[in-house]
Amino acid sequence: MKILKDILYNVNLTSVSGNMNIEIADVCFDSRAVKAGSLFVAVKGTQVDGHEYIERAIANGAVAVVCQEMPLLPDRSVTFVETAETHRALGFIASNFYGNPSKKLKLVGVTGTNGKTTTVTLLFRLFRSLGHNVGLLSTVKNQINDRTIKASHTTPDQVSLNRLLKEMVDEGCEYAFMEVSSHAIDQGRIAGLEFAGAVFMNISHDHLDYHLTFDNYIQTKKKLFDSLPATAFALVNLDDKRGQIMTQNTKATQYAFGLKFMTDYKAKIITNSYQGLELDINGQSVWFRLIGKFNAYNLLAVFAVADLLGEEQSEVLMMLSGIETAPGRFEAVNTDSSVRAIVDYAHTPDALENVLQTIDSFRTGNEKVITVVGCGGDRDREKRPVMASIAAKWSDKVIFTDDNPRNENPDMIIKEMMGGIGPTFVKKTLIIRDRREAIKTACSLASDHDIILVAGKGHETYQEIKGVRHDFDDRAILREMLELFKD
Numbered sequence: 001m002k003i004l005k006d007i008l009y010n011v012n013l014t015s016v017s018g019n020m021n022i023e024i025a026d027v028c029f030d031s032r033a034v035k036a037g038s039l040f041v042a043v044k045g046t047q048v049d050g051h052e053y054i055e056r057a058i059a060n061g062a063v064a065v066v067c068q069e070m071p072l073l074p075d076r077s078v079t080f081v082e083t084a085e086t087h088r089a090l091g092f093i094a095s096n097f098y099g100n101p102s103k104k105l106k107l108v109g110v111t112g113t114n115g116k117t118t119t120v121t122l123l124f125r126l127f128r129s130l131g132h133n134v135g136l137l138s139t140v141k142n143q144i145n146d147r148t149i150k151a152s153h154t155t156p157d158q159v160s161l162n163r164l165l166k167e168m169v170d171e172g173c174e175y176a177f178m179e180v181s182s183h184a185i186d187q188g189r190i191a192g193l194e195f196a197g198a199v200f201m202n203i204s205h206d207h208l209d210y211h212l213t214f215d216n217y218i219q220t221k222k223k224l225f226d227s228l229p230a231t232a233f234a235l236v237n238l239d240d241k242r243g244q245i246m247t248q249n250t251k252a253t254q255y256a257f258g259l260k261f262m263t264d265y266k267a268k269i270i271t272n273s274y275q276g277l278e279l280d281i282n283g284q285s286v287w288f289r290l291i292g293k294f295n296a297y298n299l300l301a302v303f304a305v306a307d308l309l310g311e312e313q314s315e316v317l318m319m320l321s322g323i324e325t326a327p328g329r330f331e332a333v334n335t336d337s338s339v340r341a342i343v344d345y346a347h348t349p350d351a352l353e354n355v356l357q358t359i360d361s362f363r364t365g366n367e368k369v370i371t372v373v374g375c376g377g378d379r380d381r382e383k384r385p386v387m388a389s390i391a392a393k394w395s396d397k398v399i400f401t402d403d404n405p406r407n408e409n410p411d412m413i414i415k416e417m418m419g420g421i422g423p424t425f426v427k428k429t430l431i432i433r434d435r436r437e438a439i440k441t442a443c444s445l446a447s448d449h450d451i452i453l454v455a456g457k458g459h460e461t462y463q464e465i466k467g468v469r470h471d472f473d474d475r476a477i478l479r480e481m482l483e484l485f486k487d
């Protein structure tokens with residue numbers, strides 16, 4: 001049990017009605033989750049306004065309410081407090097409620113359009129193999145040492161996030177590595193956290209349905225760096241032209257990494273092949289299991305973070321050299337078929353182009369590249385024709401299929417993708433909406449040594465259609481179909 005006035009520490013209150021010395025049993029931002037003794041925080045969302053559910057929260061047992069607009073006649077049986085931005089206040093409140101866990105371990109946040117999951121997963125595995133207790137918050141899963149906890153978001157909501165950090169502290173974690181999505185920054189999910197460091201990977205076209213303009217998207221990511229304390233490090237990829245913008249107003253100590261310019265952490269690609277990457281990092285040449293130039297950035301960022309956190313460089317490189325790629329990230333689906341198959345989570349134009357360019361660079365003869373790809377529903381529509389055109393440009397055959405249609409009409413999604421397909425690409429394009437059938441067709445078309453890329457869903461083990469998640473795993477279906485068409 002915590003006292004209301006203590007959990008409102010650092011929240012700027014504009015007005016108060018009622019007793020601030022009451023006990024609070026739980027913090028909730030959803031009236032449906034409120035139980036007796038809870039504090040309800042009313043948040044304006046993208047669909048509805050949480051203020052409309054205050055009465056319901058009180059009926060469910062809320063004893064205090066945090067709101068942005070004080071009701072004209074506040075219910076006298078509960079305490080009401082008013083603050084300007086409840087979504088940000090919720091971050092501070094959740095942090096106070098769980099004893100400010102982010103201050104009790106070293107929390108590193110990774111942001112960027114692509115590469116967050118890969119980078120935090122590598123960091124988690126590296127620090128575990130270096131003998132530390134570590135926590136992970138990622139799109140694929142959350143993890144505390146050896147315990148896995150299902151993830152519903154790339155970055156959890158304020159309450160779940162602080163609860164998980166507290167569990168990490170309780171289980172002795174010295175470090176936590178987390179993905180910071182742009183949605184999370186905008187919705188105040190990271191407000192009140194104290195980061196030991198933050199990393200900027202890159203920014204490219206995505207989520208414009210939410211941020212509306214690319215500039216808003218950049219400015220949202222920058223807020224992570226604006227919020228860092230002076231004790232933190234701010235590490236940016238200088239090869240991305242928006243890298244410097246991120247640190248314009250930061251109080252943190254600035255560091256940069258990249259492949260192009262003289263930076264604090266610089267790498268050179270010596271070999272980039274289907275077997276892995278050989279990089280020169282700080283004069284040491286090291287082999288890594290990850291594939292593709294884009295992974296050189298992820299590996300270099302991991303090396304830099306480990307160095308900034310005080311780990312010994314040569315030990316880091318030795319351990320990192322043996323670490324596998326994150327699930328569904330350029331994951332080779334190995335069977336005894338002579339066809340090579342790759343599952344990758346590329347769901348942005350930039351990621352798709354990187355992966356297909358990487359595959360293209362490995363061609364040694366006249367092997368065909370067959371790509372199966374779709375675009376998610378209820379997500380950025382502008383990227384659909386761009387992704388389609390990139391897929392067709394770099395493939396000999398491309399099959400457009402369903403990703404997660406969610407609440408959209410899948411035929412319309414594919415129609416929008418086809419907007420990127422001009423007359424020259426039409427000949428190599430097939431439309432097979434059923435993803436299983438699309439993968440089957442790709443396998444049936446492939447001959448010896450051809451390469452199949454199934455893009456967009458990576459580690460996902462479901463397909464989301466109208467709010468229902470149906471079992472679906474690209475990797476399992478690929479394995480089954482490759483076996484079926486094996487000569």
Ligand SMILES: CC(=O)N[C@H]1[C@@H](OP(=O)(O)OP(=O)(O)OC[C@H]2O[C@@H](n3ccc(=O)[nH]c3=O)[C@H](O)[C@@H]2O)O[C@H](CO)[C@@H](O)[C@@H]1O[C@H](C)C(=O)N[C@@H](C)C(=O)N[C@H](CCC(=O)O)C(=O)O
Binds near residue numbers: 046053156187
């Ligand atoms: C668009 C978006 O990000 N939405 C997130 C947002 O919900 P919202 O703003 O739509 O909420 P709302 O439905 O309008 O409700 C407003 C408020 O009223 C409350 N409410 C609502 C109904 C009710 O009966 N009672 C009640 O109290 C809600 O709990 C909420 O506090 O806040 C919710 C709570 O934190 C999130 O679960 C929800 O994520 C949805 C499910 C989602 O799909 N988000 C995706 C887009 C997302 O966040 N993705 C990013 C990264 C993507 C990437 O990796 O590239 C992520 O971090 O995962």
Ligand SMILES: Nc1ncnc2c1ncn2[C@@H]1O[C@H](COP(=O)(O)OP(=O)(O)OP(=O)(O)O)[C@@H](O)[C@H]1O
Binds near residue numbers: 294330347350
């Ligand atoms: N550093 C990188 N630069 C560009 N593309 C990358 C990079 N790392 C990975 N990718 C590509 O982007 C895809 C997604 O990678 P990853 O899951 O690591 O990114 P993410 O930022 O976590 O994505 P999300 O926003 O969905 O959480 C990969 O499957 C790969 O195709």
Ligand SMILES: N[C@H](CCC[C@H](N)C(=O)O)C(=O)O
Binds near residue numbers: 139347376404
């Ligand atoms: N985590 C991201 C990636 C989704 C990947 C893709 N499979 C899709 O459904 O669009 C999101 O929620 O936007």
Ligand SMILES: [Mg+2]
Binds near residue numbers: 116117138139140154
């Ligand atoms: Mg991710």
